[in-house]
Amino acid sequence: MKKLRIGARDSKLSRIQVDIVARKIKQTLGIECEFVPIKTKGDIDRTKSLKDFKSPGVFVKEIELALLSREIDLAVHSLKDLPCEMDSNFEIVAVVEREDPRDVLVSKDGVGFYQLKPNAKIGTSSLRREVHLKNLREDIQVVNIRGNIETRLSKIESEGLDGVVLAYAALKRLNLDSHVSYIFDVNEITPCPGQGAICIECLKDSPYKSILSKINDTDAYIQTQFERLVLKFLGGGCHSSIGVFCKTDQDKIYAFASILRGDKLVKASIEGDKADFLSLANKLSNMLKS
Ligand SMILES: NCc1[nH]cc(CCC(=O)O)c1CC(=O)O
Numbered sequence: 472m473k474k475l476r477i478g479a480r481d482s483k484l485s486r487i488q489v490d491i492v493a494r495k496i497k498q499t500l501g502i503e504c505e506f507v508p509i510k511t512k513g514d515i516d517r518t519k520s521l522k523d524f525k526s527p528g529v530f531v532k533e534i535e536l537a538l539l540s541r542e543i544d545l546a547v548h549s550l551k552d553l554p555c556e557m558d559s560n561f562e563i564v565a566v567v568e569r570e571d572p573r574d575v576l577v578s579k580d581g582v583g584f585y586q587l588k589p590n591a592k593i594g595t596s597s598l599r600r601e602v603h604l605k606n607l608r609e610d611i612q613v614v615n616i617r618g619n620i621e622t623r624l625s626k627i628e629s630e631g632l633d634g635v636v637l638a639y640a641a642l643k644r645l646n647l648d649s650h651v652s653y654i655f656d657v658n659e660i661t662p663c664p665g666q667g668a669i670c671i672e673c674l675k676d677s678p679y680k681s682i683l684s685k686i687n688d689t690d691a692y693i694q695t696q697f698e699r700l701v702l703k704f705l706g707g708g709c710h711s712s713i714g715v716f717c718k719t720d721q722d723k724i725y726a727f728a729s730i731l732r733g734d735k736l737v738k739a740s741i742e743g744d745k746a747d748f749l750s751l752a753n754k755l756s757n758m759l760k761s
Contacts, residue, residue, distance in 0.1 A: 474503045475679065478534050478543030481508035482619045485547075487644050488669045492547045492567050495686050502682075507543050509534050528554040535561060538674050545679060546672040550665035550695055553672065555703040564680050565671045565687035566695055570640035572667040572716065574600060574660045577642075578634035578652040579627050584608070591633035594626055600636045602712045603660040603729070606736045620645055636660075640667035661714025661729040661738070664698035690719045693745060697752055701728050704756035712736075715755075724751055730759050 477493060479485045486506065493504040511533045530552040537543045539560065550566060557563075576584050576593075584607070587593075594616035595601060601613045616626045620641050627635055634652065642648045668691055673680050698715040705728070707713040712731040717724060724747075727740035739758035743751045 472502050474505050475545060476507050476543045477504050477545055477547050478507045478509050478537045479547040480511055480530055480534070484549075484620060484641055484645055488549065489547050491644075491669060492671060492686075495567060496683070499686050500682055507537070509537055509543075528552070535672075538672070544673075544677070545683060548670055548672060550668040550670040550699075551663045553665070553670065555664065555699045555707070560675055561672055562675050562680070563670050564673045564677075564683045565685075566692040567669045567671060567686055568688060569669075569691035569695065570643055570667040572662040573639045573657060574636050574655045574662065574666075575639045575642065575648075575651045576634050576636055576653040576655070577624060577627065577650045579632065581652050584653040584655070587611075587633055592631070594623065594630065594632045594635040597636075597663070598712045598731075599663060599714050600660060602731050602736055603655075603714070604636065607659055620647070624650065638663075638666055657716045661727065662716050664702045664713070664715045665695045668695045670695075693717075693724070693748070694719055697724060697726060697748060700749075700752040701726070701756050704753060705730060705759060719745065722746070724748065726751070726755055728755055728759055 477489050479489045489506050496502050496504055511530045531548065534546045538546055578587060590610045590612055592612045592614050593604060594614045596615050596617050604611045604613060614630065614632060616623055616630065616635065620637060623635050623637060626632060639654060642651060671683055673683065694717040697717040701715045702713055705713055713728065715728040717726040722745050723742060724745055725742045727738060729736055729738040737759060739755055741751055741755045
């Protein structure tokens with residue numbers, strides 16, 4: 472079989488994620504891959520806050536165009552970068568691996584979140600993280616920062632911040648998790664739907680769909696599809712305040728979600744059988760709608 476061309480963002484983290492997928496494809500399916508780096512709008516325009524991009528999927532569009540023009544055979548993304556409402560030409564054929572979905576604080580002096588000085592300045596451009604941080608500590612001042620992980624870490628010094636909040640998964644994959652000062656429990660900051668998961672996206676009529684689906688991690692797939700479905704039912708763009716977290720254990724699903732209503736963070740939780748996936752996602756979103 473010919474080499475498969477993997478398209479993905481051109482960042483250090485993205486390359487590491489592509490390596491993880493390529494290794495799995497080689498080991499499990501015996502197929503070689505090559506990496507095709509693609510610049511996305513989200514990478515090019517670094518001045519804009521993520522909240523100000525008009526359409527979702529700022530890290531995705533150009534990669535999907537490369538799929539359409541057959542310049543690449545598959546795309547590898549951080550699942551959380553994929554809008555929950557996907558264009559009908561495309562499909563998530565596998566969730567390959569899910570790292571820890573929690574958010575973490577990297578602080579200036581290594582102090583924990585509750586030890587930060589009053590009115591501490593914390594960098595993030597995620598509305599979800601902002602809302603949760605203020606819910607935990609009213610005094611926290613949020614500063615908007617953008618850029619890849621290394622850039623955001625460097626902004627602690629360059630912007631005089633007391634810390635930044637980032638995805639644990641990203642720091643682990645970049646081998647930077649020794650910088651972590653505090654790990655937020657999922658009850659403190661509800662994770663972003665799909666956070667920590669790497670996925671493979673293909674054209675719906677791709678000849679590689681069925682072979683690539685062999686490297687799907689079933690539990691990671693169910694958890695993240697559940698989280699994305701709740702986000703979709705709530706009408707959330709992927710840069711909204713909405714957090715959803717789903718855990719699985721054998722035949723069971725345990726999930727909760729949080730959303731900003733007025734100036735209050737409201738939360739709901741649910742559990743049930745995997746077989747009732749759709750109605751559970753529906754119920755959970757309805758609990759948060761009213
Ligand atoms: N918002 C950008 C983004 N997209 C994916 C990740 C890495 C985490 C993941 O794989 O879910 C990050 C960085 C972050 O949230 O700090």
